[in-house]
Amino acid sequence: MTEHDILRIKSLEISLMTGHNILNGIDLTIRAGRIHGVIGESGAGKSMIGSAIADTLPQGLEISRGAIEFDGLTLTDMNARTRRDLLGRDIGFIPQEPMSALNPSLTIGHQVCHHLARIGLRTAKTRQERAVELFTEVGLDRPWDLLQSYPHQLSGGMLQRVLIAMAFASNPRLVIADEPTTALDVTIQKKVVELIARTRAAHNTAVLFITHDLQLAADVCDDVSVLYAGRIVETGAAERIIHAPMHPYSRCLNLATPNLSGPKAQLMILPGTMPGPVDRMQMPGCEFALRCPLAEDQCHSTRPALDGVGTEHKSACHWPERTGLITAVEAPTGTAAGRLGEKLVLRATGLGKAYRQHDWLGRVREVHALRGLDFDVREGEFVGIVGESGSGKSSLTKLIVGLEDVSTGVLELVGLDRATAPRADFFDKVQLVFQDPQSALNPRRKIGRLVTQALEGRGGAYSAATRAELVKTLLAKVMLPPEVADRFPDQLSGGQKQRVNIARALCSNPQLLIADEIVSGLDVSVQAQILELLSALRKEAAFSLLLVSHDLAVVRHVCDRTLVMCKGEIVEQGPVEEVFGNPQHPYTRDLVAAAQGPTVSSI
Numbered sequence: 057m058t059e060h061d062i063l064r065i066k067s068l069e070i071s072l073m074t075g076h077n078i079l080n081g082i083d084l085t086i087r088a089g090r091i092h093g094v095i096g097e098s099g100a101g102k103s104m105i106g107s108a109i110a111d112t113l114p115q116g117l118e119i120s121r122g123a124i125e126f127d128g129l130t131l132t133d134m135n136a137r138t139r140r141d142l143l144g145r146d147i148g149f150i151p152q153e154p155m156s157a158l159n160p161s162l163t164i165g166h167q168v169c170h171h172l173a174r175i176g177l178r179t180a181k182t183r184q185e186r187a188v189e190l191f192t193e194v195g196l197d198r199p200w201d202l203l204q205s206y207p208h209q210l211s212g213g214m215l216q217r218v219l220i221a222m223a224f225a226s227n228p229r230l231v232i233a234d235e236p237t238t239a240l241d242v243t244i245q246k247k248v249v250e251l252i253a254r255t256r257a258a259h260n261t262a263v264l265f266i267t268h269d270l271q272l273a274a275d276v277c278d279d280v281s282v283l284y285a286g287r288i289v290e291t292g293a294a295e296r297i298i299h300a301p302m303h304p305y306s307r308c309l310n311l312a313t314p315n316l317s318g319p320k321a322q323l324m325i326l327p328g329t330m331p332g333p334v335d336r337m338q339m340p341g342c343e344f345a346l347r348c349p350l351a352e353d354q355c356h357s358t359r360p361a362l363d364g365v366g367t368e369h370k371s372a373c374h375w376p377e378r379t380g381l382i383t384a385v386e387a388p389t390g391t392a393a394g395r396l397g398e399k400l401v402l403r404a405t406g407l408g409k410a411y412r413q414h415d416w417l418g419r420v421r422e423v424h425a426l427r428g429l430d431f432d433v434r435e436g437e438f439v440g441i442v443g444e445s446g447s448g449k450s451s452l453t454k455l456i457v458g459l460e461d462v463s464t465g466v467l468e469l470v471g472l473d474r475a476t477a478p479r480a481d482f483f484d485k486v487q488l489v490f491q492d493p494q495s496a497l498n499p500r501r502k503i504g505r506l507v508t509q510a511l512e513g514r515g516g517a518y519s520a521a522t523r524a525e526l527v528k529t530l531l532a533k534v535m536l537p538p539e540v541a542d543r544f545p546d547q548l549s550g551g552q553k554q555r556v557n558i559a560r561a562l563c564s565n566p567q568l569l570i571a572d573e574i575v576s577g578l579d580v581s582v583q584a585q586i587l588e589l590l591s592a593l594r595k596e597a598a599f600s601l602l603l604v605s606h607d608l609a610v611v612r613h614v615c616d617r618t619l620v621m622c623k624g625e626i627v628e629q630g631p632v633e634e635v636f637g638n639p640q641h642p643y644t645r646d647l648v649a650a651a652q653g654p655t656v657s658s659i
């Protein structure tokens with residue numbers, strides 16, 4: 057170990073009790089003051105690396121081979137007590153879900169001071185003073201008041217700052233950040249990431265940054281390791297791996313991620329899914345071979361080693377120099393004008409929504425969730441709605457689908473007034489695609505019945521043969537083979553389930569589809585499948601779409617126009633290229649800047 061190495065993981069293997077490996081031969085080194093990103097999709101095993109260091113592996117998993125060295129000490133040989141003493145004091149941890157990491161029944165002050173006592177601060181006074189100092193350092197206002205607050209009184213961004221303060225409280229030599237910004241809005245995410253980078257610079261801390269977000273890793277990390285099916289397939293300087301990768305999987309991930317600027321390209325679609333621990337045991341060659349656009353016979357029989365391809369840059373591929381041959385296909389250009397119909401499917405004029413709330417003295421006050429919205433959506437048009445939590449996106453979709461009543465103004469859906477026309481008139485005209493495909497599909501029903509569920513309220517007007525034909529058509533529309541009709545949801549991948557969800561919404565030939573964050577939480581490669589499906593459906597112009605998303609690049613990839621919402625109002629609207637390319641409102645400018653992310657050199 058050189059004097060600068062803080063963490064060194066050597067040939068680490070983590071196994072299930074059945075003997076199947078979750079992680080294989082992981083070698084990773086982090087020097088003091090560096091941020092090392094571990095990038096991977098669900099099932100790649102990235103969080104297991106953090107858990108192995110923090111000694112929090114889930115039950116049923118164990119380190120079966122290899123060693124973890126921390127600043128010259130071998131953690132894997134240490135007794136439990138000594139190791140526990142190191143954690144929290146010399147090794148900090150920032151978890152993914154700030155809400156579930158803190159006890160809701162104890163004040164922030166109690167929990168932070170308890171942690172400070174654990175790391176050696178003896179008196180209550182010094183603990184409180186140190187807590188206030190830490191809160192100030194991470195930019196939390198009114199730190200003394202914060203000590204008395206409970207977790208539910210703080211926003212997600214504030215809670216994450218509290219956890220960052222705790223993680224850096226003892227000036228640890230290593231901090232493990234496990235997807236620390238996943239649950240946060242984009243502008244808060246930017247601040248949290250800047251804070252982690254600033255704090256590590258101030259204390260020369262090494263950071264292991266675990267993420268599924270390629271763009272975020274590019275912005276924040278000095279070095280990255282890309283994980284696929286439990287192995288590191290590429291490792292090196294972040295800049296190089298993101299912009300000039302030497303492994304086909306890294307390249308495919310890059311090409312599957314939509315951009316907020318530059319020419320639009322079709323997203324790379326990877327066939328199949330990542331092999332699980334059992335399937336991997338049957339694969340003597342490269343685990344990526346079944347999905348790799350460059351695979352040859354040798355790839356299926358011989359596993360490539362992680363070898364040097366440049367200065368401190370390694371790739372596990374037989375032909376890393378061919379990676380650049382995988383190229384993006386330019387997305388078709390052209391304006392929406394020729395594709396769109398003349399009719400409006402949705403028109404909001406001075407639309408508002410107010411709720412009555414009682415304060416603790418029983419007084420009634422009006423809270424305005426939406427104010428004076430004016431916008432329309434034409435036939436076949438795809439319109440995005442962007443904005444942060446609390447901007448009114450969800451309130452607006454509730455009004456459109458009829459879950460809430462309009463308070464002021466007019467909302468017309470296919471020429472009918474939402475407030476006065478009978479609800480039944482809207483039944484087939486507007487459909488909602490749910491965010492979580494897993495919970496939206498009844499696990500006991502076959503896919504064929506699920507996608508045609510909308511027919512069931514119509515008293516048997518459709519014969520079994522007609523229904524079977526419709527199932528085939530709907531599955532073809534969302535690019536699923538007909539045999540999927542006989543499967544149950546649990547037999548499908550995440551991306552296939554979301555496609556079934558879309559097929560189900562299309563069953564009644566709606567004129568307007570509302571998709572609320574339908575790709576958030578999906579892996580990059582699965583997200584690409586759904587976005588390309590929406591792009592293909594957009595060309596057909598058979599329905600209009602309102603796509604609610606916190607991700608501006610997703611909206612740019614799929615939509616013609618966008619609305620930008622802030623505090624219940626539309627602050628800007630227009631064609632996506634204009635709004636994101638040349639934002640006029642300060643809030644839009646902030647959103648675009650946050651989505652483009654900080655660069656590690658600028659922090």
Ligand code: SF4
Binds near residue numbers: 303304305350373
């Ligand atoms: S070894 Fe073969 S299958 Fe694996 S990444 Fe390289 S080209 Fe693709």
